[in-house]
Amino acid sequence: MGPVLAGVLQLLALTGALALVHKPLGNHMARVYSSDEHWRVERWIYRGIGIDPGTQMRWPAYLRGVLAFSVAGVLFLYLVQRTQDVLPLSLGFRAVDPDQAFNTAVSFVTNTNWQSYSGEQAMGHLVQTAGLAVQNFASAAVGMAVAVALVRGFARSRTGELGNFWADLVRGTVRVLVPLATLGAVVLAACGVIQNFSGIHEVGRFTGGSQQWNGGAVASQEAIKLLGTNGGGYFNANSAHPFENPTPFTNLFEIFLILVIPFSITRTFGVMVGSVRQGYAILATMATIWVAFVALMMWTEFAHRGPAFEIAGGAMEGKEVRFGVGASSIFAVSTTLTSTGAVDSFHSSFTGLGGGIAMLGMMLGEIAPGGVGSGLYGMLVMAVTAVFVAGLMVGRTPEYLGKKIGTREIKLAACHLLVTPALVLILTACALALPTPVNSTTGSGAHGFSEILYAYTSGANNNGSAFAGLDADTRWFNTTIGLAMLLGRFLPMVFVLALAGSLAGQRPVPVTTGTLRTDKPLFSGLLVGAILILAGLTYFPALALGPLAEGLAA
DSSP states (O other), rough: OOOHHHHHHHHHHHHHHHHHHHHHHHHHHHHHHHHHOHHHHHHHHHHHHHHOOOOOBBBBHHHHHHHHHHHHHHHHHHHHTGGGGTTTTTTTOOOOHHHHHHHHHHHHHHHHOOOOOOOOHHHOIIIIIIIHHHHHHHHHHHHHHHHHHHHHHOOOOOBBBBBOOOHHHIIIIIIIIIIHHHHHHHHHHHTTOOOOOOEEEEEEETOOOOOEEEOHHHHHHHHHHHHHHOOOOSSTTTTGSSOOOOHHHHHHHHHHHHHHHHHHHHHHHHHHOOOOHHHHHHHHHHHHHHHHHHHHHHHHHHSEEEEEEEHHHHHHHBOOTHHHHHHHHHHHHHHHHHOOOOSSSSGGGGHHHHHHHHHHHHTTTSTTTSSSSHHHHHHHHHHHHHHHHHHHOOOOOOTTTTTEHHHHHHHHHHHHHHHHHHHHHHHHHHHHHHHGGGGGGSSSSSHHHHHHHHHHHHTTTTTTOOOBBBBSSSHHHOOOHHHHHHHHHHHHHHHHHHHHHHHTSSSSOOOOOTTTTTTTTHHHHHHHIIIIIIIIIHHHHHHHHHHHHHHHHO
């Protein structure tokens, strides 16, 4: 079997698996967020934190809950890292430096999982499990809660109430993330991913050289890092490391974990707004972009010409031979079109155009299918924008799901769309203008520019992957990327929740013959075009200076 055919077959198998679970998982999540019943363990949690899950919140109260919970998470994770040297199961590692502790705490709380350190050389078992792995659950649950709040904004009318953040947070964790992560961890452990609390041990002492490795509860953390679109690995090589991803099957299963909730939550959206066809329209938009990006990535990585590439079956630099070009391309697209950031190959070693495709996936806003929760609300904001543009074209008041898209709504949507590009481009320009940051790049010319552009794109979009040639463990990058992650996560949430409150307070608009049908393929095509034009062209000049210049010069 040729490598191209193997890649295509893996893509088909992955698509089939996602299609099988789309309806049952999507319906389950709709029931989770619509139910008035509370499990016993959930009631214990509510009593422990002192809240009434039946209290309905308007958008400012919902936002305060999101921010308060996230700030508490940042402080806890920062303190755990700073006191690591006196905590049990530290493996003898010292306390993490202040700037790196800040960067890492922000990274995991914002669902970014950017790592400017080598996990196996910096973090002990307690920090990994009680700190980082716990935040993998928490940050994913926060994203899902905000998405559900926006969906309720479309589904409800003449009320500003969006639900209860604390109830949504607990339910998403207890009923969705924990069961699925447990099942995923069992599958990964059964297939060879390690799961232990082993200390540091030396290997290869009798073969003329040696290496030191430590074990860890890797299978359990690997499952939630992918399922929650987090991405931070136990080891510096991330999902390219055989302890995290030993076989071609585990590689395909890990891609499945990345995509399963973001694609299935479109069904949840359709059920909750009372029109499954609306969910299918959003799903079709996401799937179209994802498949197109996978096809482009495979083409750039397989078609690179030269004797070495032809013998290897494609551009194999930076890719694991046990996965090959096809599987690595699917993983790279899936991890950058979501907010995962996990890698089974090194994006810096991709061809110039291949690296540009990975970068563009993040620049679109990671909405195809996007992160857990964040992908859905990002796509719905784009849908609101597309409806507004269509309304301008035909001279009608734009409507979406029975809600008018007026001045307030489009201003909030526009602010949401502009936050991330502003962060990426301004911070990249500052890093290039100052003398010190550019010394962290190992590449020169267009590739050196791409390393810095990729870093801020990844941070502001809460992705977490990187071009490996950048030394980001400096005070400048730890601080500025940390700020990019914070602002890139929470400013969009402010606009999303404000938009949800505005929509929930409206009276429903009756459907007429002039209403744009947003459950048809025509609207999906319009939405794809709006995404590529409004988001993609924003970054075109920067892409032309980096990956496009590198790719065309190859």
